Amino acid sequence: MYRLRRLWVQLRTEVLVLPSRALVLAWALVLLALPLAYTDAYVLRILTLMCLFAIFAASWDLLAGYSGQVNFGHALFFGAGAYASALLTLKLGMPPWLTVFAGTAVAALLGVAVGALCLRLRGSYLSLATLAFPLIAIGLLFAFPDFSGGELGFSGLPRLINGVVPNYYLAVVTMLVLVFSLWLLADSKFGLVLHAIRDDEVAARASGINTPRYKVMVFAIAAACAGLAGGLLAHYMRVTGPFTLETALSFQVVIWGIFGGVATIYGPVVAVFILYPVTEWFGGFQAFGERRLLLFGVIVLLVLLYMPRGLAPWVRDRIETLCPRCKQRSAAWKSHCRHCSAALAPTDRPRASGPGQA
Amino acid sequence: MLRALLLIAALAAAPVVHAQGTIKIAVLGPMAFVQGQHHWMGAEMARDEINKAGGIAVGGRKMMLELVRADTNEILSVPDASSAVERVITRDKVDYIVGGFRTEAVLAMQEVAMDHKKLFLGVGAAHDELGMRVERDHNRYKYWFRVSPTKATDLGRTIFGVLGAVAGSIRTELKAETPKVAIVAEKAVWTEGLVKAAQANLPKMKMEVVGLWQPSAVATDVTAELSAIERAGADIVFTFVSGPVGIALGRQMGERNMKAVAFGINVEAQKDEFWGAAAGKANFVSTLDTYSEIEITPKTIAWVRAFRDRFKVSPAYTAATYDAIMLIRTAIEQAKSTKSDDLVPVLEKISYVGNGAVIEFDKRHDPIWGPGKAMGIGVQWQDGKKVAFWPPQVKGVQPFRLPSR
Numbered sequence: 001m002y003r004l005r006r007l008w009v010q011l012r013t014e015v016l017v018l019p020s021r022a023l024v025l026a027w028a029l030v031l032l033a034l035p036l037a038y039t040d041a042y043v044l045r046i047l048t049l050m051c052l053f054a055i056f057a058a059s060w061d062l063l064a065g066y067s068g069q070v071n072f073g074h075a076l077f078f079g080a081g082a083y084a085s086a087l088l089t090l091k092l093g094m095p096p097w098l099t100v101f102a103g104t105a106v107a108a109l110l111g112v113a114v115g116a117l118c119l120r121l122r123g124s125y126l127s128l129a130t131l132a133f134p135l136i137a138i139g140l141l142f143a144f145p146d147f148s149g150g151e152l153g154f155s156g157l158p159r160l161i162n163g164v165v166p167n168y169y170l171a172v173v174t175m176l177v178l179v180f181s182l183w184l185l186a187d188s189k190f191g192l193v194l195h196a197i198r199d200d201e202v203a204a205r206a207s208g209i210n211t212p213r214y215k216v217m218v219f220a221i222a223a224a225c226a227g228l229a230g231g232l233l234a235h236y237m238r239v240t241g242p243f244t245l246e247t248a249l250s251f252q253v254v255i256w257g258i259f260g261g262v263a264t265i266y267g268p269v270v271a272v273f274i275l276y277p278v279t280e281w282f283g284g285f286q287a288f289g290e291r292r293l294l295l296f297g298v299i300v301l302l303v304l305l306y307m308p309r310g311l312a313p314w315v316r317d318r319i320e321t322l323c324p325r326c327k328q329r330s331a332a333w334k335s336h337c338r339h340c341s342a343a344l345a346p347t348d349r350p351r352a353s354g355p356g357q358a
Numbered sequence: 359m360l361r362a363l364l365l366i367a368a369l370a371a372a373p374v375v376h377a378q379g380t381i382k383i384a385v386l387g388p389m390a391f392v393q394g395q396h397h398w399m400g401a402e403m404a405r406d407e408i409n410k411a412g413g414i415a416v417g418g419r420k421m422m423l424e425l426v427r428a429d430t431n432e433i434l435s436v437p438d439a440s441s442a443v444e445r446v447i448t449r450d451k452v453d454y455i456v457g458g459f460r461t462e463a464v465l466a467m468q469e470v471a472m473d474h475k476k477l478f479l480g481v482g483a484a485h486d487e488l489g490m491r492v493e494r495d496h497n498r499y500k501y502w503f504r505v506s507p508t509k510a511t512d513l514g515r516t517i518f519g520v521l522g523a524v525a526g527s528i529r530t531e532l533k534a535e536t537p538k539v540a541i542v543a544e545k546a547v548w549t550e551g552l553v554k555a556a557q558a559n560l561p562k563m564k565m566e567v568v569g570l571w572q573p574s575a576v577a578t579d580v581t582a583e584l585s586a587i588e589r590a591g592a593d594i595v596f597t598f599v600s601g602p603v604g605i606a607l608g609r610q611m612g613e614r615n616m617k618a619v620a621f622g623i624n625v626e627a628q629k630d631e632f633w634g635a636a637a638g639k640a641n642f643v644s645t646l647d648t649y650s651e652i653e654i655t656p657k658t659i660a661w662v663r664a665f666r667d668r669f670k671v672s673p674a675y676t677a678a679t680y681d682a683i684m685l686i687r688t689a690i691e692q693a694k695s696t697k698s699d700d701l702v703p704v705l706e707k708i709s710y711v712g713n714g715a716v717i718e719f720d721k722r723h724d725p726i727w728g729p730g731k732a733m734g735i736g737v738q739w740q741d742g743k744k745v746a747f748w749p750p751q752v753k754g755v756q757p758f759r760l761p762s763r
Contacts, residue, residue, distance in 0.1 A: 041448040042441075049437055151548070152487060155465040233437070239466045243436040280441060283429055292431075 019319040035165045044168045050276045051171035052229045057256040057268035058179045059225035065263035067218045068198030072131035079245035081107040081227025082234035086154040100231035107227020108220045115219030134245045153241025160235045183265040261310025270312045379421045384446035386457035389429035393676045397457045400677030417694045426450045432463035439463035443470040456682040461485035477698040479682040480504040489722030503723040506678035512727035520736040520748045524621045538568045540592035544575040549598040575601030597622035605635045612639030644738035648675035650746035652754030661713040681712035
């Protein structure tokens with residue numbers, strides 16, 4: 001009873017006081033409760049895929065948004081998780097529950113390797129270098145088709161769990177846990193260090209921060225999350241192949257990140273939950289079917305034109321206000337800060353802005 | 359009076375009894391690409407023909423056919439393709455699926471269809487693995503049948519069969535006992551196996567491989583390659599090209615008045631627009647193809663003409679959705695049932711005369727390859743017209759021609 005009361009107090013004072021957090025809570029509850037009321041297999045399939053891509057997108061944001069290591073080849077980690085899990089399942093007969101985590105570990109190791117190799121690179125040089133890695137991986141797959149399955153990859157993978165609803169819950173719970181964990185990580189001291197590295201790495205090093213270590217660590221964490229998403233996707237679809245490493249997927253995750261808002265973690269998740277179903281929905285209409293990519297491009301352009309920092313920060317700025325004194329956020333309709341009671345004048349309220357204002 | 363009214367009511371009800379219900383078939387393909395467009399065209403022809411004839415007879419009643427067009431976006435996204443299958447099955451409630459093109463995507467699409475135990479007639483993907491799954495796990499994958507093309511291994515058998523005929527022409531006309539062959543394969547994964555097979559088989563077929571040239575699939579100039587091929591004294595340019603390089607190859611061979619003749623797989627040369635794209639210089643360029651106005655079966659000529667009259671283009675091999683739908687109709691009428699489980703045993707034993715082949719399925723549910731069954735054809739551009747020259751026993755084929763020397 002005490003714990004329940006404490007939970008309720010925490011909910012009331014930490015979550016429900018801020019519209020953005022209340023919205024996230026409502027969204028999570030809707031996701032968890034959906035199959036109780038609605039069991040359409042197609043909708044649950046799309047949501048399952050969205051959850052897996054949301055993990056992938058959030059992992060990119062931790063790397064690119066928070067630490068400034070803008071990765072144009074993030075599909076490498078997604079594909080590594082998928083391939084490693086598939087290989088271990090099919091070639092060694094290991095149970096898929098184990099291989100998914102093994103795939104995650106392989107992706108994390110690759111993250112360490114890529115992070116270490118790119119330590120001296122910054123900005124566009126880093127981005128271009130990372131773009132090369134999945135292309136090299138595809139080249140290797142095609143060079144050793146007997147081992148890698150070549151252009152077809154692997155098929156007939158066992159599912160982790162059978163049934164539409166159990167698969168949905170597996171994806172939703174994994175996504176919620178991982179995204180929340182990434183958000184906590186980004187909001188911790190670790191996240192602050194990443195901000196410092198992104199804003200001025202020389203200054204961060206001068207302050208005594210071991211920046212190479214942090215950069216390699218963030219590569220490993222982001223790669224592990226992307227690898228887990230890749231492994232889960234491979235077993236869900238029962239196939240994996242070069243499509244998990246394609247450049248298009250690497251750029252897709254960049255689009256999700258920028259559309260939703262970088263350095264937020266939840267921004268790319270919002271982007272996946274808007275853009276993926278919209279393009280899928282267009283595909284269901286004969287009139288739109290073949291033009292859906294064009295429509296997708298128009299939507300992304302419009303959002304970036306009118307919301308240059310991304311959709312999620314734009315919405316948050318309209319429903320919350322930043323306190324000029326303590327820099328904490330309060331609901332936009334409040335006249336005083338919830339922390340320091342400073343007046344929040346409606347006319348000259350500064351917008352909650354800047355990455356990392358979680 | 360009452361009797362008369364009852365009689366009128368019974369007569370009015372009669373057509374309703376005989377034409378009730380609808381059978382829904384999903385046509386899946388990359389609809390933004392020519393392959394998907396031909397999937398849809400072939401299916402439309404089948405639907406209109408069936409519905410014009412009153413529908414499909416299921417036991418004592420006739421059911422009309424409805425098509426659901428679904429863009430799989432499979433060339434760009436495999437997850438999109440599998441979601442499209444889920445959508446047509448669970449949302450559109452289709453009874454059967456036809457189509458698919460990119461093997462990597464079709465493997466994922468196959469999984470979804472098999473989960474729902476839906477009959478899926480593949481038209482487009484050639485990889486052997488699709489059929490091998492049926493052999494390995496018949497209980498799960500028995501709902502998959504490949505209508506067109508023949509599996510990749512059989513495509514290889516066809517291409518070497520036609521190459522043998524081309525080499526025969528050269529031996530006869532040029533008195534060259536060991537024709538020299540230059541292999542031109544675009545740099546792509548799909549050509550690797552074929553190149554290896556060619557390098558291994560051609561010497562056994564009493565042909566000499568004078569070299570391998572691998573331009574980019576999008577190359578617009580192959581002068582360097584053709585100069586080297588001329589210097590090597592090649593009689594045959596054995597092509598494996600799917601991209602625009604096929605046009606450059608044909609045009610520049612004509613511009614150089616090359617004595618060698620091109621044969622192989624040239625996807626661009628299969629299209630009606632090829633002659634114009636090659637500036638009318640691609641005489642004698644030949645390739646494997648699926649349809650032409652020759653009597654591959656008794657239905658071929660009339661169907662190809664009807665297709666051209668309606669859509670103003672020649673049918674591509676993915677237009678075999680027509681045959682796939684007609685196969686489903688035949689199976690339904692024989693089984694007197696619309697359940698996929700009832701249709702599988704009928705399809706496994708069927709012998710269906712289609713537009714491009716006589717279709718019978720083997721234990722992998724692949725079309726049986728061989729003369730009089732499913733093989734494909736060889737076509738050659740001759741003075742602006744694409745004419746079929748192979749298989750030789752088929753009525754309507756014309757002689758293969760060599761450049762004058």
